[in-house]
Amino acid sequence: MGITERREREKEDVRRKILDAAHDLFEAHGYENVTMRAVADAIEYSPTTIYHHFASKDALVEAVCFADFEQLSATMNQGPLPAHPVERIRALGRGYAAFGIANPNHYRFMFMTEGDWKNHANQEGAPPAQSYAVLRDAVMEAMDQGFFRKDDVDLVSQVLWSGIHGVVALVITFKPRQFPQVPPRPGLVEASIEATLNGLLVDPKEAVR
Amino acid sequence: MGITERREREKEDVRRKILDAAHDLFEAHGYENVTMRAVADAIEYSPTTIYHHFASKDALVEAVCFADFEQLSATMNQGPLPAHPVERIRALGRGYAAFGIANPNHYRFMFMTEGDWKNHANQEGAPPAQSYAVLRDAVMEAMDQGFFRKDDVDLVSQVLWSGIHGVVALVITFKPRQFPQVPPRPGLVEASIEATLNGLLVDPKEAVR
DNA sequence: TCTTGATACTTAACGTCGTTCATAATTGAA
DNA sequence: TTCAATTATGAACGACGTTAAGTATCAAGA
Numbered sequence: 001m002g003i004t005e006r007r008e009r010e011k012e013d014v015r016r017k018i019l020d021a022a023h024d025l026f027e028a029h030g031y032e033n034v035t036m037r038a039v040a041d042a043i044e045y046s047p048t049t050i051y052h053h054f055a056s057k058d059a060l061v062e063a064v065c066f067a068d069f070e071q072l073s074a075t076m077n078q079g080p081l082p083a084h085p086v087e088r089i090r091a092l093g094r095g096y097a098a099f100g101i102a103n104p105n106h107y108r109f110m111f112m113t114e115g116d117w118k119n120h121a122n123q124e125g126a127p128p129a130q131s132y133a134v135l136r137d138a139v140m141e142a143m144d145q146g147f148f149r150k151d152d153v154d155l156v157s158q159v160l161w162s163g164i165h166g167v168v169a170l171v172i173t174f175k176p177r178q179f180p181q182v183p184p185r186p187g188l189v190e191a192s193i194e195a196t197l198n199g200l201l202v203d204p205k206e207a208v209r
Numbered sequence: 210m211g212i213t214e215r216r217e218r219e220k221e222d223v224r225r226k227i228l229d230a231a232h233d234l235f236e237a238h239g240y241e242n243v244t245m246r247a248v249a250d251a252i253e254y255s256p257t258t259i260y261h262h263f264a265s266k267d268a269l270v271e272a273v274c275f276a277d278f279e280q281l282s283a284t285m286n287q288g289p290l291p292a293h294p295v296e297r298i299r300a301l302g303r304g305y306a307a308f309g310i311a312n313p314n315h316y317r318f319m320f321m322t323e324g325d326w327k328n329h330a331n332q333e334g335a336p337p338a339q340s341y342a343v344l345r346d347a348v349m350e351a352m353d354q355g356f357f358r359k360d361d362v363d364l365v366s367q368v369l370w371s372g373i374h375g376v377v378a379l380v381i382t383f384k385p386r387q388f389p390q391v392p393p394r395p396g397l398v399e400a401s402i403e404a405t406l407n408g409l410l411v412d413p414k415e416a417v418r
Numbered sequence: 419t420c421t422t423g424a425t426a427c428t429t430a431a432c433g434t435c436g437t438t439c440a441t442a443a444t445t446g447a448a
Numbered sequence: 449t450t451c452a453a454t455t456a457t458g459a460a461c462g463a464c465g466t467t468a469a470g471t472a473t474c475a476a477g478a
Contacts, residue, residue, distance in 0.1 A: 011455080030323075032241075036436065046457050048438080057436065112321050112382055114239075132389035155394040158379075159401045166375020170367075173321055180341035185364040192368045199408030220426080244464065255428050257467080266465065421478075428471075435464070442457075448450080 015053045017043045022064050027105045031061050061109065068106045069127035075099045076131065085141035086148075086201070090193060092135055093164045097189045100168035112169060135161060148200050156200060163196040164189070224262045226252045231273050236314045240270050270318065277315045278336035284308045285340065294350035295357075295410070299402060301344055302373045306398045309377035321378060344370060357409050365409060372405040373398070 021042040025034040036057055040047040054060040076095040082088045100107040109115075110128075136157045142148040148156065167189050176183040185191070198204045230251040234243040245266055249256040263269040285304040291297045309316035318324075319337075332338060345366045351357040357365065376398055385392040394400070407413045 014455090035434080037434090047436090048458085049456060051437070052455065112378065114382060114384075129389040152394060154391045155397065155400050156404075158394055158397055159404050162375035162379050162397070162401055163372050163405065164375070165379055166371035166373070169321065169378050170371050170374055173323060175323075180338040182363045185361060185367055188364065188367055188371070191364050192371055195365075195368050195405055195408035196372070197408065199404035199406065199413070204408070204413060223426085245466085246464080256465085257429085258427060260466070261426070419478095422476085424473105424475090426471105426473080428469105430467105430469090432467080433465095436462095438461080439459090440457100441459105442455105444455080445453090447452085 011053075014043075014045070014049070018050055018053055018060070019064060019067065022060055023067065023106075026061070026064060026109070027103060030105045031064075031109055036060075058115070062115070065106070065109055066127065068103070068110055069131070071103075072096070072099050072110070073127055073131055076134070085138045085145060086197065088138045089135070089142065089160060089197065092138065093160070093193045094189065096164055097168050101171060101189075104172035107168060107172060111165060132157070132161070142200075146202060149202055159200070160196060163192055167192045220262075223252075223254070223258070227259055227262055227269070228273060228276065231269055232276065232315075235270070235273060235318070236312060239314050240273075240318055245269075267324070271324070274315070274318055275336065277312070277319055278340070280312075281305070281308050281319070282336055282340055285343070294347045294354060295406065297347045298344070298351065298369060298406065301347065302369070302402045303398065305373055306377050310380060310398075313381035316377060316381060320374060321382075341366070341370070351409075355411060358411055368409070369405055372401055376401045 018039060022034070022039050025039060025042060036047050036050055039060075040050055050060065054063060075098070076092055078095070082091055100111075136153060139148065139157045139160065140153050143150050143153065143156075170179075171184050171188070174184070227248065231243070231248050234248060234251060245256045245259055248269075249259055259269065263272060284307065285301055287304070291300055309320075345362060348357065348366045348369065349362050352359050352362065352365075379388075380393050380397070383393070
């Protein structure tokens with residue numbers, strides 16, 4: 001019965017169109033400034049149609065967000081990750097920061113906005129939990145292999161995560177000219193990663209700086 | 210002429226009432242969820258009255274925000290700050306984090322939201338620039354006295370700031386149960402400060418951890 | 419004393435938002 | 449051809465930020 005299949009495919013097409021249009025509009029203007037009517041205009045459907053595919057604006061934003069998490073995962077995992085756990089952490093940090101700075105509006109929603117959806121985000125296998133697990137594994141290896149001092153793995157993972165998150169969050173919140181007194185220094189991402197790693201390493205001379 | 214003075218005082222009273230009510234409502238519900246009508250209700254005036262004291266909701270939020278910055282300054286400067294520059298950085302970080310975690314909704318607006326007002330925030334003497342200057346001075350001293358490796362003072366200040374900002378931002382964005390896989394570890398603030406300091410110190414053995 | 423003019427405030431409304439309701443169009447199945 | 453389900457729509461609702469027009473109050477000048 002290919003007919004119902006075509007119907008489903010068409011329905012899925014509309015859903016995709018909505019998601020894509022919403023994704024672009026959110027990134028361009030920030031999700032708070034994008035109206036359902038604007039999304040509807042972009043795909044040349046009536047606003048009501050969106051509500052047949054998504055329960056609410058929040059649900060639409062959440063769906064876009066989950067797609068973003070998969071893109072983040074892809075960005076961070078692209079190319080072979082270094083086998084050396086410390087090098088791997090460096091690479092993960094750089095990829096994470098690059099994604100956030102390149103997609104500030106999505107990053108803002110993913111990591112800087114409250115939302116009930118985050119209740120589902122920490123389930124094992126969900127993209128956010130998955131990305132965290134990649135970092136955590138690297139930290140555990142770094143401890144096992146004697147690069148990091150032995151410590152609470154989650155605590156250290158969170159120190160690393162919050163460090164790089166802080167850089168991204170500040171840079172995308174304060175436009176260069178809005179930084180107190182001085183714009184964000186070029187190399188802030190690198191400097192933050194190196195300082196934090198340096199503080200965690202057993203043998204800091206390994207840090208390049 | 211005491212009459213116009215009384216008039217001015219009364220007007221100032223209303224302005225204060227608006228600011229206070231807005232402050233409390235913003236902290237309780239987040240500024241996006243607080244309507245002008247709700248603020249008006251709280252002070253038992255009509256919504257229009259607010260517009261005689263503040264040009265717009267944005268202007269009101271900005272005014273509340275500037276008051277918050279002064280409170281942050283006060284929180285960070287309360288008690289005599291340690292003379293030892295590294296100890297001082299530690300104390301500043303703790304105070305900063307304590308303020309952010311205790312006032313998440315205000316912190317969110319101060320450091321996690323875009324706004325044109327931030328264009329005025331980096332002027333010398335403005336509270337945000339002032340707070341940054343306190344940190345920067347401590348960093349410079351730490352370098353001059355040989356505790357930190359000599360480096361770009363602003364770069365290092367921003368590494369420290371972004372590190373502690375990342376912790377606060379994550380903790381107030383992800384409610385404990387929403388953290389990927391695990392809740393934020395107790396002691397995350399301390400661990401982050403120590404790791405970053407440790408990474409910047411010439412002689413890391415000074416770090417306690 | 420009566421008027422004037424400024425000040426502080428309110429009521430009513432506008433346009434836009436997210437959302438919903440009632441309805442129309444399409445189409446496979448009977 | 450008729451029926452039922454699916455998918456879309458136009459019009460409307462209530463709440464929002466904001467504004468226009470008007471009222472109440474009262475010190476100051478005639």
